[in-house]
Amino acid sequence: MIYPEVQELTESELKHLCEEYRRNNFIDPKVSEKLGVKRGLRNPDGTGVLAGLTNICDVIGYEKNEQGEIVPCDGKLLYRGIDLECIIEEAVNKDRFMFEEVIWLLLFGSLPSAENMERFRRLMEEHHDLPTGFAESMIMGAPSPNIMNKMARSVLAMYSYDEKADDTSLENILKQSVNLISELSTITVYAYQAKKHVYDHESMYIHFPQRGLSTSEHILATLRPDQAFTHEEAKLLDLCLVVHADHGGGNNSTFTNRVISSTGTDTYSAIAGAITSLKGPLHGGANLKVMAQLDDMLEKVDPHDEKAVKEYLRGVLNGKYGDGSGLIYGIGHAVYTKSDPRAQILKKYSQPLAVRKGFVKQYDALCMVEKLAPEVFREEKHITKPMCANMDLFSGLVYRMLGIPEELFTPIFAIARVSGWCAHRMEEVEFCRKIMRPAYKYIGGEADYIPLDQRD
Numbered sequence: 312m313i314y315p316e317v318q319e320l321t322e323s324e325l326k327h328l329c330e331e332y333r334r335n336n337f338i339d340p341k342v343s344e345k346l347g348v349k350r351g352l353r354n355p356d357g358t359g360v361l362a363g364l365t366n367i368c369d370v371i372g373y374e375k376n377e378q379g380e381i382v383p384c385d386g387k388l389l390y391r392g393i394d395l396e397c398i399i400e401e402a403v404n405k406d407r408f409m410f411e412e413v414i415w416l417l418l419f420g421s422l423p424s425a426e427n428m429e430r431f432r433r434l435m436e437e438h439h440d441l442p443t444g445f446a447e448s449m450i451m452g453a454p455s456p457n458i459m460n461k462m463a464r465s466v467l468a469m470y471s472y473d474e475k476a477d478d479t480s481l482e483n484i485l486k487q488s489v490n491l492i493s494e495l496s497t498i499t500v501y502a503y504q505a506k507k508h509v510y511d512h513e514s515m516y517i518h519f520p521q522r523g524l525s526t527s528e529h530i531l532a533t534l535r536p537d538q539a540f541t542h543e544e545a546k547l548l549d550l551c552l553v554v555h556a557d558h559g560g561g562n563n564s565t566f567t568n569r570v571i572s573s574t575g576t577d578t579y580s581a582i583a584g585a586i587t588s589l590k591g592p593l594h595g596g597a598n599l600k601v602m603a604q605l606d607d608m609l610e611k612v613d614p615h616d617e618k619a620v621k622e623y624l625r626g627v628l629n630g631k632y633g634d635g636s637g638l639i640y641g642i643g644h645a646v647y648t649k650s651d652p653r654a655q656i657l658k659k660y661s662q663p664l665a666v667r668k669g670f671v672k673q674y675d676a677l678c679m680v681e682k683l684a685p686e687v688f689r690e691e692k693h694i695t696k697p698m699c700a701n702m703d704l705f706s707g708l709v710y711r712m713l714g715i716p717e718e719l720f721t722p723i724f725a726i727a728r729v730s731g732w733c734a735h736r737m738e739e740v741e742f743c744r745k746i747m748r749p750a751y752k753y754i755g756g757e758a759d760y761i762p763l764d765q766r767d
Contacts, residue, residue, distance in 0.1 A: 338754070346752055356381055359561045359645065363569070363743065367391065367417060367734050370559040372646035383648035383697045390557060391416050398553060399656050408525035408545070410552040410727070411435060414492060417557055417734040418485070432525075438493030439520035439529055442472045446501050446517070454505035458722045459590040461502040463583040466491065470579040477577050481741050487578040488733035495729050496526055499722045500533045506718065527552055530726070534715070543664060544713055548723075550660055551709055554653040554702065555724050557731025564588040564595065568732045572739040573747045585732045586725055595721040595728075598707035600640040602717065604633050605676055605708070614676030617683065624680065624687045641677070641704030642684040653702040654681075661709045668712050677704055 320328070343350050352360045358373075358381070371387040388395040390413060402409040411432050415423045423431060449468045455461035469491065470476045475483050497520060508515035518533045527548035531540035560569060568585035589595035604627070611632065612619040626632040627639050644651055658678070665674035681700040688694045710720050 342754060346754075348752055352749075353645075357645065362566070362747075363560055365560045365735065365738060366420060367738060368557045368559045368731065370561075370646045372644065372651075373648050381648075381696070386647040386650045386652045386699070388554075388558070388652050391420050393422075395554065395652055396656070399550060399660075402546070402550065402553065403660070406546075408527060408549045410526050410549050410556070413553050413556050414730040417730050418488065418737070434489060435493045435526070436520070436522050436524065436529075438490050439497050439524075441494055441497055441501075442469075445469075445472065450498065450501045451505050454509040455502065456506060456510050457590075458499060458502050458506060458718050459586060459595075459725065461506070462495065462499055462722060462725060463586040463590075465498045465502065466495070466579050466583045466586065469494070470577060473579075476579065479575060479577070479740055481737065484578055484733075484737055484740060488737065491578070491582060492730050492733060496530050496726045497533065499719065499726055500530060503534070503716065503719055503722075525549060526726070530723070531713070534719075543667075547660060547664055547709060548713055550656065551706060551723065552727040554656055555706075555727035557728065557734065560735055562594070563591070564728065565732060565735050569735055569739045569743075570747045572736045573743060573745065575740075575746075578733075578736065581736050582729060582732055585728075589725050589728065590721060595724045597640055597701075597703040598710070598720050598724075599717060600634070600638075601677075601703050602707040602711065602720075604640050605673060605680075607633055608680075609672070609676060614672060614679055617679065620676075620679045621683045621687060624684055625691060628687060628691045639680070639684050639687070641680065641700055642688070643698045644701045647699055647701065648697040650699045651701045654700045654705055657702065657705040657709055658700075661705060661712065664712050665708070670708065670712050673708055673711075677708060680704065 340350065342348075349355075349360050352362070354360060368391070369387075369389040371384070371389070374382045374384050376382050390398065393416070398409055398413065401407060412423065412428060414435075415428065415431055445465075445468070449465055450461065453464070455464065473487065501517065504515035504517055507513045514536075516536045518538055520529060521532060524532060525545065528540065528545045530548065531545055532538045558565070560566060564585040567588040568581050571581040571584045592600060608614070608620070608623050612623045614620060623632055624639055628637055630637045633639075658681075662674060665671055677700075681704060684700075685698040688698055706724075707717075707720055710723065711717075715723065
């Protein structure tokens with residue numbers, strides 16, 4: 312970053328300072344093991360450290376036997392005790408948009424009556440509109456090259472439009488939550504349009520929200536220049552929103568939201584913090600890495616040649632292909648072992664659209680990665696525990712088939728997950744009421760202060 316008439320550190324000075332930092336601050340991971348420190352809040356067997364209780368969501372990827380050993384099992388995701396797959400079956404069999412019902416379920420803990428569901432849908436539709444002047448001043452007037460950054464800033468800016476912004480009563484947090492969940496989709500699309508105009512020098516289209524649309528239909532209608540979309544496209548996007556809506560209290564962004572909420576701060580600060588957490592490529596940004604990996608693979612091998620794909624994946628693990636990180640994106644999960652139910656849902660219901668839109672080659676390639684990557688991990692890294700495809704393996708391709716630009720892949724994730732964040736915030740503020748304060752072990756020792764004129 313360049314500041315006019317301000318002295319900048321030279322490249323050599325920066326290099327020297329970084330070397331000094333690393334020399335003075337190195338922490339050997341072996342020390343953590345010796346002291347029993349659970350790095351990354353993980354137990355030695357890779358499971359997460361228990362940090363709290365929740366009624367909202369359960370992520371099941373393994374069982375434990377009498378000896379406390381992990382026993383792999385088929386993955387399940389429960390929203391308020393209801394299996395995600397049952398919700399998806401209802402959506403498909405009854406041809407229903409389900410995201411709004413899932414929002415109600417996560418927030419209130421029960422399924423809504425038909426009357427409550429209709430009222431809630433209308434309420435959300437009305438709040439797709441942003442406060443007067445917000446789009447012009449907060450979004451168009453201050454665009455960002457990164458949409459997640461703009462979403463976080465916009466959520467923080469909403470504080471100024473709320474006369475009871477600091478009121479942490481359950482009633483007020485509930486009202487703020489419904490507003491934010493509804494508004495975030497409009498904020499996101501407008502932020503993208505502003506970015507496209509200012510940074511990409513392309514035309515932008517600002518469409519006013521229409522009544523009578525589900526959240527997925529609203530996103531497609533405000534995103535596309537002609538506002539046209541098919542029912543099949545909107546239904547598939549709705550399924551994406553449903554499977555992204557929550558994933559327990561331990562995922563990084565939800566945990567961030569709960570940590571911030573535990574301090575007693577306002578809703579806008581907590582949700583903005585969750586958005587910035589989700590932005591990271593090790594969390595919500597992973598589907599972008601999957602698509603880059605897919606494109607690289609398709610340039611080098613025939614996706615139907617198992618031997619060639621396996622050698623490519625071997626090269627990825629060894630840092631020869633891909634981004635050089637040695638990671639096969641879209642494979643493996645902290646909880647799921649045999650299967651990630653979200654990945655299987657997206658895989659199953661995106662296949663027909665892949666055929667109709669000419670993405671069969673890309674779809675087949677991802678299926679091949681799902682099949683062969685665990686074998687490559689076992690052979691190259693000698694990993695014996697089961698590994699499965701995670702949701703990110705297929706979500707990026709779904710978005711690409713829907714014509715959603717890559718800049719919006721992670722933001723769409725955030726539009727869905729804000730419902731879970733708000734549910735967890737309500738639970739944290741209403742029932743936990745204790746500021747989170749973990750401990751870090753100091754290992755730096757003691758040192759004498761040396762006067763400035765006596766230093767080397």
